[in-house]
Amino acid sequence: MEESRRERLTSLAVCAGAGGLALGLEQAGFDPVLLLDNRPVACETLRLNRPEWHVLEADLLDFVPEEHQEVYDVDLLAAGLPRVKASAAVGREDSDAELRLLEATVMLLHGVQPRAVLIENVSELAVKPEYGPIRSRVEVELDHLNYTYDWFVVNAKWHGVPQDRKQGILVALKGDAMRHFEPPAPDGEPPLTVGEVLGDSMAARGWPHAAVWADQAREVAPTLVGGSWNRGGPDLGPTGSKRSWARMRVNGGTIADRVPGPEDGWDPSPDGTDMVKLTVEQAARLQGFPDDWAFAGGKTVRYRQVGHASPPPVARAFGLAIRAALGLPAPALRDRW
Structure with a gap:
């Protein structure tokens, strides 16, 4: 593998929002080939901060990977999705939109074939029994596509964020690479006030x-x-x-x-x-x-x-853990960080 390949990896970010997930992953060495969001103001924010990023204003449900060849075979598919409600598991209409976005993200794996997947959502999605049917629907597709995976609950305050903010994280890796994945440990410092x-x-x-x-x-x-x-x-x-x-x-x-x-x-x-x-x-x-x-x-x-963003330090911590599971060292720091 070439030196540049070891240093910088590629990502596709869907439901990118204001860029919290993408920014943290950039710091972990994942450069986005495309960021997708359906809100014009979110796309404006992304372009304002990273003019070099390819930002697409579009609905995830309408996104066709075949029309964007740059996303094929990226290293990481990342999604900071709207909060799925447990009622989606029983077909509540007011919960359908969020569940459809989760399902659409998983279905992207067919066309994108990333080496790794990182999905962020409510902490309950990762552990609560009432979310079990939703997890099962996701896991069936991951099994079919030969991904191994795990669900995690992380608190942002464990990673230098001065906020008591729990997040549910799904990490999936192609083949058996998940056996090398170690979730990022709390930084060991007292939470900032x-x-x-x-x-x-x-x-x-x-x-x-x-x-x-x-x-x-x-x-x-x-x-x-x-x-x-x-x-x-x-x-x-x-x-x-x-x-x-x-x-x-x-x-x-x-x-x-x-x-x-x-x-x-x-x-x-x-x-x-x-x-x-x-x-x-x-x-x-x-x-x-x-x-x-x-x-x-x-x-x-x-x-x-x-308020809707994913804290960048949490994304960075998980991005570095995914790199390590793929057998890659942490990237060098850039001046703008």
Whole structure:
């Protein structure tokens, strides 16, 4: 195998969204030959950050691999799919769309024939009995195509992401390569807290209370939720999440246009009730995106992309584990990372 082949591998990313999965896999040495998403704003985000990437705005259900010869025989097929509901297993109409996308991803294996597969979804898909029929449908197809596989539950906070975010991961490898796969171990470090990660950004405009606020925001962030694309404004999640944010003196019901400045007051006493609001950029930090990763669209649409994204550090960890299972070393770091 040539040196360049050992260093950089290829990938096809479907339901690519804002690029969290693709970015993490790029850091693990997988360069996408094509990224597919049906949302124009997501495609704009991908092109904005990586003009050299081939981004296709199209519905996965309409995608024909034979019309895109570059995707044949890629090293990795990666998919960050909309969250499948357990009700899909019993034919609930409101769950059909997500299940069809999962099935379409698996059926792509016939035309693409990747060496490896990485699918990210809800943690329940990997372990809960009510999702068993869905797992079985996927596994039948993988068995037929001679893939070995396993399902995993990973928490993003195990991999340097300051967020309590569980994900379900399916890894499948052609032939018997799965016997060499070792899931990425937790990094062994205490999870980063919201204050540690956002303290400097809260101080960026000269807010005098940034250090005190950061010192009391000593928790890991709850799961960021993107919310519906079709209704509502941006917020940080359901009622339970908002209570967790309130303990850190963060208003979880909205998103700010900018961080606080010298003109913004705040009661620093432990029993104070003043709240701060996070910006889209701060939410992106909590997802593990680098600060220079830009998001297209208005505030609400930008936050939706952040909330629905897969944290890049988790994708990187699994990408490196897949490389190792294929007998390849970790790639050299690039300057832009």
